[in-house]
Amino acid sequence: MSELKNTFNALRELKSGSKSGKYYSLAALEEAGHGNISKLPVSIRIVLESVLRNCGNAGITEIDVERLASWNAKQPALEEIPFVVSRIVLQDFTGVPLLVDLAAMRDAVQEVGSDPGLIEPLVPVDLVVDHSVQVDRAGTASAFEKNLKIEFKRNRERYEFLKWGQQAFETFSVVPPAIGIVHQVNLEHLARVVFEKELNGETVFYPDTLVGTDSHTTMINGLGIVGWGVGGIEAEAGMLGQPIAFQTPEVIGVCLEGTLAEGVTATDLTLRITELLREQKVVGKFVEFYGSGAEALTLADRATIANMAPEYGATMGFFPVDEKSLDYLRATGRTEEQIDLVRDYYTAQGLFGIPKKGDIEYTQSLDLDLSSIVPSVAGPKRPQDRIDVPRLKNTFQQLLEKSVSDGGYGIAPEHFERTATVDASSDSDRWRDEGGALVATETLPSITHGSVLIAAITSCTNTSNPSVMIAAGLVAKKAVERGLKVDSTVKCSLAPGSRVVTDYLNETGLTSYLDTLGFNLVGYGCTTCIGNSGPLDASVEEAIASGELVTASVLSGNRNFEARVHGSIKANFLMSPPLVVAYALAGNVNINLDEEPLGQDSDGKDVYLRDLWPTHEEIQDNILKGLKPEMFRSKYAEVESANPEWSAIQSSTGTVYGWDEHSTYIQRPPFFENFGMAPNTIEPIKDMRPLAILGDSVTTDHISPAGAFKPETPAGKYLAGQGVEAKDFNSYGSRRGNDRVMTRGTFANVRIKNRMADGKEGGFTKFQPEGEIMPIYDACAKYREQSTPLIVFGGVDYGMGSSRDWAAKGTSLLGVRAVVAKSFERIHRSNLIGMGVMPLCFKGEASVDTLGLDGTETFSLSDFDDNIQPGQEVTLEIKRADGSTEQVPLELRIDTSIEIEYYRNGGILPYVLRNLLK
Structure with a gap:
């Protein structure tokens, strides 16, 4: 919105306390006959409102407004909505590669003789x-400080790069490490709910809307703010003025x-849900709920539900603004003036x-009776696979x-009771701190199938919801009072989403009980849920391997995909x-847990879960006792200077970044090599070889893992060749600023x-036609030498999970x-298009299985040309090893006309860059 326009005569006056200004009235639009907007x-x-307010700018027209105002609930028209957001939120795993791309775009602008400041x-x-924080240390009072120290040593180069970005871009700010998880910081601090902007001498009020480069950006929907996760490449386009284009959605009411x-x-x-x-x-x-x-x-409960929208597959899980929203703003330290503006607007x-x-x-409405909900877990590989606790x-x-x-583990019944002994660890720092002394024994207890080896109170979903965090503290309190202990083979950790959690756990006196059980503070960040669970003790890993055991992690997270939590743990339950x-x-x-005891108390009596579980009244009493608005005000008063380690980091300066060719973290990406002003012509793709034939529920973790990797992997060999020791590999997620590591890590998940x-x-x-099995990266290098294009096949829900742009970049x-x-x-579909990769869907019952594909075939899209249209049918030509051919109809999953332009330009970023330079 670059200037104030009275499109559709919708500008109205708004006065709130001492503030006054204009807003774009939806009621005025309805009164003018443009749809039954109030329904x-x-x-x-x-x-x-965003489309109306931005009409006449960013390519948005009155037709766009009229189409959306006439939204048909039962059959929304398959049309493109150009959505301009108010702000953008990033986290560092996705934010670093985004900043790398912006730096490379400035280089490209400079190289064609224009101002990089564009x-x-x-x-x-x-x-x-x-x-970036990993659980390297756990179960000790010093775990937080040690993990923070390791984090800064490990990631200093990345943090220096972020500091450069902070000075190079006027509208780019950084919340330092150890402040909290992005989605909770977004709720507690960044969210405005209503924006104010000066245009043509007038104040304009409008809703806070956003996209974020993390799929769980939807947590903000709990506060009544429209926003969702996108890939980094789409976020870059949005921050450079390109509307977020999406197809008119159906809206499911729950x-x-x-x-x-x-x-x-x-x-x-x-x-x-x-x-x-x-x-x-x-x-x-x-x-929409x-x-x-x-x-x-409560607002916290709404945010918990909204957070999981990616797990149920929705773009958003939205709760409108109401009195509970205002209560939350008040409880988190916002001013009464801000709260009044939200209510009035x-x-x-x-x-x-x-x-x-x-x-x-x-479009459709579903009913859910809250009284029907029972205690549940989900897993062991997907968040949607819910299980009643007794089952x-x-x-x-x-x-x-x-x-x-069939999704199981293939263990013969005679091996169900198999056990393996865990030898005492020499790295005693990773074990329990009891009364200030580290426990060391000759041998630790044996482990078996189902042994819990990681127990993590972690992730954005739950770790800032006072009701469940206080409940965890009360369970710990009652367990300690009964004399229960956690076995030393269990790596416990507590990683709250906000520093305020520590304040109210301290205020209620519950911290000491969590500490006693080993749930010491390990950091404020997305730890175990993103795969930053840190190492298990070597002897535990050896026991898992020697016993061929299916062991477990339990976590309060939102993701439990294969090999995400830890490469050696196969069963993961949310x-x-x-x-x-x-x-x-x-x-x-x-x-x-309904029938069997958790253990025995100090008197030898069985203790059941029901003996430890707090009542709703106990939880609420502790929330009222422990949670205060001044906690939020004090914690967010000086965010940028809240971490001395961050403040001490120095960085380079200047408009363009000075790349270091020896860096193993930050490299100039190849996306703008040979950049020119002319877009591509869309042409047939001939004789593609299959790189992978995959099944259902392939996640972005499968395609581009975030966690640790080993020396024998292509990425490990590359880093070793650069003189990096295995202990300093860090994780794939932390290396996303280096395409040379990330391309080698694509399709490299161990599962x-x-x-x-x-x-x-x-x-x-299998490299074809020779049939030699080799790492995917190595095969691709050989195909590149032959100029052979590649194709990948998948099943249902391909690309579910994180909004991981490297899953498309690496592809x-x-x-x-x-x-x-x-x-x-x-x-992921959007990300593929954003990187110039064509997404296509099988039609009807057709699939890899019905077609009998085995990887020896070649594939062509011969009727593919510059006149393709969104959603059209295209023909896949299959040529089998015996010379026979077959033609299969596919649906082109380029859904909008702007996505056609993205694809024609080789992706979103070249498209945006060409438009900026025109």
């Missing part, structure tokens, strides 16, 4: 450093009624309050025996923080199953020209 979902109306974000951009039963947590509700909405196939749709049950939920727009049944027209034992035993091809404490005490997931690798698990393929740099799947997850 539209609240989320659609907020997007409509590359400057047009909206506020906040980056929160929260993904009516929540009733109340949660005693002993049921917000996590349990969220896992049930995730299961329900995955079954309803809401991928790419908006979900309404009804008396939704109205009664949303009331004036007719957007204030949680809708009731019949208020809104939704976990039977489910785990069934999974042990079930074949690997659950509430108090249940994490409970399963840590039990030491095994192969237990029915990925490529049907072309003859059963060999991990990042391997592109490996030479993959097309990906064919049964269906795509929203963000």
Whole structure:
């Protein structure tokens, strides 16, 4: 919005306390005959306000406004919405490569003789450093300080680069490490709910909207703010003034009624909603919650549900602004003037309050009775696979025996009781601190199938929800008072989403009990849930391997995909923080917590979960006792100077970045090599060789893992060749500023199953036509020498999971020209197009299996040309090894006309750069 325009005569006056200004009235638009706007979902109306306000700028036209104002609930028109957001939020794993791209774009602008300052974000951009801390140390009072020290030593080069970005771009700010998780910092500090901007001498009020480079950006939906996760490349386009283009969505209304039963947590509700909405196939749709049950939920509970939108597949999980939103703003230290503006603006727009049944027209409406929710966990490989707590034992035993091809572990019944002894660790720093002394024994207890080896209160989903964090502390308190202990083989950790959590746990006196059980503070960041669980003791790893054991992690996170938490742990279960404490005490997931004791107390009596579980009244009493608005005010008063280690970091200065060719963290990416002003011509793709034939639920973790990697991998060999020792490899996530590491790490997950690798698990393929099995990166290097284009095949929900732009960047740099799947997850489909890779879907019942593909074939898209249209049918020509051919119809999953332009330009960034230079 570069100037104030009175499009559709919709500008109206708003006065709030001492403030006055203009706003773009949706009621005025309806009064002028442009749709039944007051019946539209609240989320659609907020997007409509952006389209209306920006009409006449950024290529947005009156037709765009009229189309969205006439949104048809039952059959939304398949049209493109150009959405200009108010701000953008990043985290460091995705923010560093984004900043690398911006630096490379400035180079490209300078090289064509223009001002590199053209590359400057047009909206506020906040980056929160929260993904770099790893749980190297746990179970000791000094764990936090030691992990922080290791983090800065390990990531200093990345942090220097972020400091350069902070001085190079006027609208780019950084929240330092050890402040909190991006989504919680977003809720507690960054969120404005209503923006104010001066234009033509007038103040304009408008909704706070955003996109973020983390899929769980949707947590902000709990506060009534429209926003969702996108890939870094799409965020870059958005910050440079390009509207976020998306197809007109269906909106699924979820009516929540009733109340949660005693002993049921917000996590349990969220896992049930995730299961329900995955079954309803809401991928790419908006979900909006309404009804008396939704109205009664606390803001923290709403945010927990909204956070998991990527897990249920939705673009958003939205709760409109209401009195609970204002209560939260007050509780987190916002001023009464800010709160009054939020109430006045949303009331004036007719957007204030949680809708009731019949208020809104939704594409589809679902009902959920909150009283039906029961304590739950989810896993062992996907967040949507919910399990009632009493059923976990039977489910785990069934999974042990079930074949690997059917999603199990293929353990013969006679091996169910197999155990392995864990020898005493020489690295005693990683074990329990009891009374100031580190416990050391000759041998630690043996482990078996289902042994809990990681118990982590971690991730953005739960670790800042006071109800479940206080509950975890109360379970720990009662356990300690009964004399229960956590086995020393269990690596426990506590990584809150906000420093305020530490304040209220201290205020309630619960910290000491968590510490006693080993849940010491390890850092403020996204630790175990992103794969930064740190190493297990070497002797534990040896015991897992020697016993061929299926061991477990329990975490209060939102992701449990294969090999994400830890490469050696095969079963990973999501659950509430108090249940994490409970399963840590039990030491095994192969237990029915309703019927079997967690352990014995100091008198030898059995202690059951029901003996430790706090009542709702106990939890609320402690929240009232411990949580105070001044905690938020003090913690966020001086964010930029809150971390002395960060303040001490020095960086280079200047408009363009001085690349270091010897750096193993930051390298100029190849995306703008040979850049020219003319876009490409779309042409047929001939004789592609398959790189991978994959199954269902292939995640972005499978495609581009974030965690640790070993010396024998292509990435490990590369770093070793650069003189980097294995102990300093860090993680794939931390190396995303270096394409040379990341391309070698693409399709390198140790659990990925490529049907072309003859059963060999991990990042391997069969180089054709010779048939030699080798690492995927090595095969791609050979294909590149032959100028052979590549294709990848997948099943249902290809690319589900994190908004990981490197899953698309790596795919592109490996030479993959097309990906064919049964269906795509929203963000990854967009990322592929953003990198010039073609997403295509099988039609009807066709699949890899029905076509009998084995990797010996070649594939062509011969009718593919410069006149392609969104969603059109294209023909895949298959040439088999015996010379026979077959033609298969596919659906082009380029959904909008602007995506055609992105693809024609070789991706979003070249498209934006050419437009800026014109």
